[in-house]
Amino acid sequence: MKSLYEQDKKYILNTYNRLDLIIEKGEGSYVFDIDGNKYLDMYSGISVNNLGHDKGIVEAIIKQASKYMHLSNYFVSEPVVNLAKLFVENTFASKVFFTNSGTESNEAAIKLCRKYGKQSNENKYELLSAYNSFHGRTTGALALTGQEKYQKNFMPLIPGVSHFKYNDIEDLRAKVNENTCGLFLEIIQGEGGIVEISKEFIDEVVKLSKKYDFLIVIDEIQAGMGRTGDLFAYEQYDFTPHIVTISKSVGGGIPLGAMLVSEYVENILQPGDHGSTFAANPVSCAGGEYVMNKLVNTDLCNEVKSKGNYLINKLNNLKEKYPHIIKEVRGRGLMIGIDVGQYVNDIKKIAQENRLLLNSTNNTIIRLLPSLCITTDEINEFLTIFEKILKEVK
Ligand SMILES: Cc1ncc(COP(=O)(O)O)c(C=O)c1O
Known part of the structure; x- marks a missing residue:
């Protein structure tokens, strides 16, 4: 039996580059693959799942x-x-x-x-x-x-x-x-x-x-x-x-x-x-x-502002620490772009190995669109993994 990934390639018109990852379910800010691995989801379906995977x-x-x-x-x-x-x-x-x-x-x-x-x-x-x-x-x-x-x-x-x-x-x-x-x-x-x-x-x-x-x-x-x-x-x-x-x-x-x-x-x-x-x-x-x-x-929009400011500040700290990788941090609320130049694909790859799903756009930008309900603990989890990647990336 071919994997779902291979069947997708066989039956569906080739207009998308897929991740080699099969998701079984989503919960809050996370998705789980068919082997039970848990990933922090910074795609939110490209801003579709703004409340996360919400019951x-x-x-x-x-x-x-x-x-x-x-x-x-x-x-x-x-x-x-x-x-x-x-x-x-x-x-x-x-x-x-x-x-x-x-x-x-x-x-x-x-x-x-x-x-x-x-x-x-x-x-x-x-x-x-x-x-x-x-x-x-x-x-x-x-x-x-x-x-x-x-x-x-x-x-x-x-x-x-x-x-x-x-x-x-x-x-x-x-x-x-x-x-x-x-x-x-x-x-x-x-x-x-x-x-x-x-x-x-x-x-x-x-x-x-x-x-x-x-x-x-x-x-x-x-x-x-x-x-x-x-x-x-x-x-x-x-x-x-x-x-x-x-x-x-x-x-x-x-x-x-x-x-x-x-x-x-x-x-x-x-x-x-x-x-x-x-x-x-x-x-x-x-x-x-x-x-x-x-x-x-609810107070969700105000929370997005404060969580966004927190995340952007922390990312700017990382920019100072890793200026050869991070060129700029841009955005507002929980719509954030990190310009990482040529490192973009390596960062995404290492992120996935570390159970973090990162999207990119316009060749050099890591685009963060997490669930608006992401907690401060989850933001800190992201920051810890992200810094680990910055240390690893060549
Ligand atoms: C700003 C903007 N406008 C329009 C669209 C198109 O939306 P859809 O893919 O639902 O047709 C997108 C999709 O990403 C978008 O980001």
Whole structure:
């Protein structure tokens, strides 16, 4: 009998590089392999399992699944309404459109921006996003994703999309014009290596949005849902977006995404303009209700801030001790990037041997996205193993 790893290679299209590790179950901040080995999980499913492997979510979704799993968008559904209400009552949004994934949330936002633009001028359909951004892989969202490596084999993508240099105000000014209908922005570029936007840049985006009448879409798919210590990362800045796109942990581990819209644009999309068979899935929304209640009705977000500061301080101490390996520590809350240059793959390999699962992005960055519920003891466990790796790595 071939191992599950070999069968995966045989039967599944070769689009992912898998870890040679077969996980049997997850519990809190840990996962366990089929031999019973326990690993500290710093992936959290790339920010999907924001509450860790949480039994409460499981109970919530089982409860809903035992009533009904799907009805179709011809029916109103209690968990769907409840989750939308939680977003409207706790954020800038006045309405919610549910999707199944991050890329679909951005596709919905592309359509809303284009319809908004075309209401004033047929040529007002141009979209802007940053170089080094990541907004998804369907052809609309991929056009926004400002990285050649993801786009080059699939050209042409949707027309009318240009890119500006992140945090470069002059370049932004040069790219915006009266035909711009929407600008997409990550507050912290996640796939791009944990790079944070400057306040000055946001101020300029807001100024230009008023001058040229385009919509500001903040992509919180990775940075949102408490990851940075606020419900949304943009809340640290003094502005209100027109649209926020979310996904990943919104469904508590079941596929779900959403486009949150401000009152100003809540009537742009009309019946027939957009839709999805599966979204919003009632079971995903039941998971989402549980997650949102934790984020808005407990102290979890504040704890993320203090745990994040603690971890970043300790990592900066390690940077001073091992300057030949750690070049920079970046990020906010529990969304942290450690630039380790050429050592990235060795560090990941030794980490796995030491029962620590580390993710990387953008070639040189170890990306930490632990469960938001990670305890200080677990953070210390991570730091002990990480320092051991820094001593070992050649
Ligand atoms: C900022 C950002 N936007 C969009 C996406 C795409 O989300 P999905 O993979 O659910 O389509 C991602 C995925 O990593 C992301 O990090």
